[in-house]
Every structure is written in C-alpha cells, then in structure tokens.
Amino acid sequence: MTGNADTASAPTLPDGIVIIVKEECETCQTVVPVLQQLHAATELTVYTQDNASFPSAPTAAHDADLAVSWHHDIETVPTVIVVRNGVEVERTVGWMRPEWERLTGVDGLGEGLPVMRPGCGSMSVDPDLVDMLRVRFGASELAARRVDVADAEDVMEMMFNRGWTDGLPVVPPTEQRVMAMLAGTSRAGSEIVATVPPDLVDISVEKVAIAAVMAGCKPEYLPWVLTAVEAACTDEFNMHGLLATTMPVGPVIVCSGPGTRAIGMNSGGNALGQGNRANLTIGRALQLVIRNFGGGRPGEVDRAAHGSPAKISFCFAEADDTSPYGRLAGELGIDDGVDALTLFAGEGPHCLVDQLSRTPESLVRSFALKLQTVNHPKLIMMFDAILVMGPEHARVFADAGWDREQIVAGISEHLNRSGAELVRGADGIAEGVPEAFGDAESLPKFRPGGLMLTYAGGGAGLFSQIIGGWVNGDKGSKPVTRAVAY
Structure with missing residues (x-):
C-alpha cells in the first residue's frame, strides 16, 4: 500500500455564526441574500467548499481541502452552526426560516424566499471523495504496512x-x-x-x-x-x-x-x-x-x-x-x-x-x-x-x-x-x-x-x-x- 495521511488537528471554528455552503447547491445559491443580511447583523463566518469566489458577498473562506467540513462532520449544505468559546452549541441544515432566525437571533430573514428548502450533500461525504478524505485526515484504520514509492519510480514496474x-x-x-x-x-x-x-x-x-x-x-x-x-x-x-x-x-x-x-x-x-x-x-x-x-x-x-x-x-x-x-x-x-x-x-x-x-x-x-x-x-x-x-x-x-x-x-x-x-x-x-x-x-x-x-x-x-x-x-x-x- 502507498500513501500517507495528513493527521493535522481539526481546524477550530470561530465564535459566532458559521455557515458552510457550496456553489453547486441550489439552496446555497438561494440563501445568498440571507447571508448578506446576517453579515450586516451578526458575527458571521462563511466557508465555501467548491468555488472560492462564491458567494461574491459576503466574502467566504475557501474550504479547499475540505478540512473544516470533514472535521466538523458536515453532511449537508448549507449548514448553520452556532459557536461559543470555540465550541459548537447547535446547528441546523438546509434552509428553514424559523430555525435560522432562532439560531442567529435575527428576524425577517429571507423575505420572499420559500419558508424551507432541503440542502444538498456536502462534498466531504461525496462517495468519490470520502475515502481520499479519510486517508488525508488520518481517519484510516488500516493496519497494513505502507510502501513508499519514489516520485520517479514507476509503480506498475x-x-x-x-x-x-x-x-x-x-x-x-x-x-x-x-x-x-x-x-x-x-x-x-x-x-x-x-x-x-x-x-x-x-x-x-x-x-x-x-x-x-x-x-x-x-x-x-x-x-x-x-x-x-x-x-x-x-x-x-x-x-x-x-x-x-x-x-x-x-x-x-x-x-x-x-x-x-x-x-x-x-x-x-x-x-x-x-x-x-x-x-x-x-x-x-x-x-x-x-x-x-x-x-x-x-x-x-x-x-x-x-x-x-x-x-x-x-x-x-x-x-x-x-x-x-x-x-x-x-x-x-x-x-x-x-x-x-x-x-x-x-x-x-x-x-x-x-x-x-x-x-x-x-x-x-x-x-x-x-x-x-x-x-x-x-x-x-x-x-x-x-x-x-x-x-x-x-x-x-x-x-x-x-x-x-x-x-x-x-x-x-x-x-x-x-x-x-x-x-x-x-x-x-x-x-x-x-x-x-x-x-x-x-x-x-x-x-x-x-x-x-x-x-x-x-x-x-x-x-x-x-x-x-x-x-x-x-x-x-x-x-x-x-x-x-x-
């Protein structure tokens, strides 16, 4: 077997409201106006999984290696997390106006939007990516000996x-x-x-x-x-x-x-x-x-x-x-x-x-x-x-x-x-x-x-x-x- 795991510790979420989105998700695109409302009204951090420029406002942190999503068990986007003193207090997934308002303490969110819309699967649970992420973040429990292959070495040979x-x-x-x-x-x-x-x-x-x-x-x-x-x-x-x-x-x-x-x-x-x-x-x-x-x-x-x-x-x-x-x-x-x-x-x-x-x-x-x-x-x-x-x-x-x-x-x-x-x-x-x-x-x-x-x-x-x-x-x-x- 070849490959090494990146066993770095889980990234800490900042205090306030943390929301994880991806551009590929229609619900995430739908709630962009809500993100803008929250940015103006509360302490908000947005992480985006796919496109680093989505949303254009507010500016999002790019979860390029999906470390945030993986280590914080994000299964659905959008996910809203309340963080206090570096500890998650509560979360909700998808878009549901009453829940978002309750968690954020901001009323009148998303006027004109549907009351609720289900979210989409997080990239961190994508079947095509999940095994790579498990290896990358040290979640592998494999016991077999690893064989390192030099960059110039032909693996097949x-x-x-x-x-x-x-x-x-x-x-x-x-x-x-x-x-x-x-x-x-x-x-x-x-x-x-x-x-x-x-x-x-x-x-x-x-x-x-x-x-x-x-x-x-x-x-x-x-x-x-x-x-x-x-x-x-x-x-x-x-x-x-x-x-x-x-x-x-x-x-x-x-x-x-x-x-x-x-x-x-x-x-x-x-x-x-x-x-x-x-x-x-x-x-x-x-x-x-x-x-x-x-x-x-x-x-x-x-x-x-x-x-x-x-x-x-x-x-x-x-x-x-x-x-x-x-x-x-x-x-x-x-x-x-x-x-x-x-x-x-x-x-x-x-x-x-x-x-x-x-x-x-x-x-x-x-x-x-x-x-x-x-x-x-x-x-x-x-x-x-x-x-x-x-x-x-x-x-x-x-x-x-x-x-x-x-x-x-x-x-x-x-x-x-x-x-x-x-x-x-x-x-x-x-x-x-x-x-x-x-x-x-x-x-x-x-x-x-x-x-x-x-x-x-x-x-x-x-x-x-x-x-x-x-x-x-x-x-x-x-x-x-x-x-x-x-």
Whole structure:
C-alpha cells in the first residue's frame, strides 16, 4: 500500500455564526441574500467548499481541502452552526426560516424566499471523495504496512519487480482504494478470514481487500472474494496440495444466487471466458491472496508441470434463475435464494460438441463418451468432474422432462466399463487400474457424487463444457460450498 495521511488537528471554528455552503447547491445559491443580511447583523463566518469566489458577498473562506467540513462532520449544505468559546452549541441544515432566525437571533430573514428548502450533500461525504478524505485526515484504520514509492519510480514496474503480480498488471492498492473496497462488506477490516497456505499466514479482511483492489474488483465483489478465500483455506479443499501437485489444476469458483446478477456476473455467452469484470477479478483476487500472502508462487511451492490459463482466474456464475434443473449449490445443501459459491479443484475446460442429438438417450451417451476421457480413459474414481451444460443441450433434457437426478443417473449408466478394459496393459496401454480389478464386470468412472452438474453458457450452440478435477477425497481435494457472508 502507498500513501500517507495528513493527521493535522481539526481546524477550530470561530465564535459566532458559521455557515458552510457550496456553489453547486441550489439552496446555497438561494440563501445568498440571507447571508448578506446576517453579515450586516451578526458575527458571521462563511466557508465555501467548491468555488472560492462564491458567494461574491459576503466574502467566504475557501474550504479547499475540505478540512473544516470533514472535521466538523458536515453532511449537508448549507449548514448553520452556532459557536461559543470555540465550541459548537447547535446547528441546523438546509434552509428553514424559523430555525435560522432562532439560531442567529435575527428576524425577517429571507423575505420572499420559500419558508424551507432541503440542502444538498456536502462534498466531504461525496462517495468519490470520502475515502481520499479519510486517508488525508488520518481517519484510516488500516493496519497494513505502507510502501513508499519514489516520485520517479514507476509503480506498475515496482510491483512487477517485487513479484506481487500474476504476470499481468495489477491496480496499486492505495489506502483510498483499499478503504473504498472495505465498504463492500460489513465485516471489520481486522477480522481474521483464514490461515492461508502454504506459509500458513493469518489473513485479515483488510488483506483480502488489498488483493481485491490489485485484482481490479469493485467493492461489491468483496464478499464473494472473502467467501472464496475461506473455502480455499480449508482442510477439505486442500489448497496446499493443489499448489504442490504437478497437475495443471487450480481453484474453480462456481457462483450462484441473486447476488451474481446484482454484481453483474456473467452466466451466459462467454461465461467461462474473458470480458466480464466480476467473473475475472473475483477469481484473480483469490489467486493473488494465495500468491502474495500465502506464498503460493509458480516455481516455488506451485509445482505445476504445465499450468493452465485457468490458474490466473477461473470463476463464473450459474444461470440459476433460468436453469431447468436448479443449481449446484442447491444440490450441495444451500437453500434457494441464498448467494453461494462452490470451490472445485479443477483444470481448464474441455469442449463437448454434439450438434445432432435430439433425445436425452442419445445425449447422455455423448456426454458419457467424452467424460470417459477425464484425465485418462482408463483411470476411474480418482477424479471428479463438473459438467457445465449449455442451454441448447439442457433444452433436450428439459423438453423430455428429465430433472438433475435423471440426467446424472443417465450419464453415469453409460460410464461403467469392465475391469478387463481398464486394467493396466489393456489395449497395449500401461496406464490403467491395478490387476486386482481386472475381473470386475463393471467399474464406474466417478465416485458417488463425483459428477457435478451446472448450467451456464450462451443460448446458441450445441456445446457443453467439462472441467476435470484433481485427485479427490482425503488424499486430494473435496468440493467446498459456502453461503456468501456479507
């Protein structure tokens, strides 16, 4: 993080009547004649937030850095404050003739003006400025170490040189940006989210927010990132093992619920590809947490022989609002309507093409034939898989009235093969199951529950996608599903 706070003490308001205005506010413009009346009748000080020459009379002090407005909690302009012996006694906001007359002790204010008009938002609470002001005036409660950057130093190159990136540029995590990111969650910045492997470092909400900034997230994405970090740092998911394996696998985040649509996640065309900020940056933020805070860097603990572009970010939303067979999170125990994600240890997607099947009986056979190839056609029950069914394939099943259970069962029925076909040496291939399984009449490709079904993709194209998994179970990784905590 970069940036320093100006922790100067709050400016003292002068005794008398103090009024804070800004030219952009129509109510402030309306009460200029009242300011002139008060200037002639009482001890008056006017502060202006935007235009230093507004009002032209009486002359105003320019609150250029908004220090007065910030330190004295100005939320609305105009604000009228009564100050005695350097202490605020009372205030009112907006224009209301009886209140202004009562506070100032001057009658007959603003004759000809409406009796009241509401004020406008103070610049000191402008969402585009408030985080900058919090940093400027020392209201930041961030605990992370600050990194000073020389004026002549290229911040982007500095972050590359320090090994903070995934090979792509990252957004500099300034205090202002991190504080804006933290506004996306109700959780305290100091709260510990998880212990991150492989270095087993406790990571706070604030640190996750830093990674989310670097990844390019918006604040509203932060709860999803936090939940993904929690899911990844469990014994069940086994992130350390996922890093250490030489297989090209990483965390795949499957999101669902109304929140995916609220933050603009893509569940349609190109859902597994580029172009959607939420999909890409949520997945990237998780990877940056593991890299920068957990120490999971390629060539070190990350020992992938080939890797995969999916290891940069692999996150997408299910189209659960239009799915004909529900959503994965529902199958894994999350109630309908609850935002949730499932973390799966998977590789890059494999396209399944079937342009001709128009019956579920034909299509399940097609799916089964392709699914046999996950990791290797002769390796069984070691690896899970997610089938991301596209809408046109799903329509074949929906038109026939097949539900999720029937689809998975129908595919699974055609995934069984005899031990003689799978045993080591069969078909002249050394790879396969041990000889002890050679006499088995029927062996399943996936363990019970190992074939998972999701629904996403564009409406045109008879395609689906298969995401093969890493070693499953206690020796590998289990899918982890969590409700999103805001």
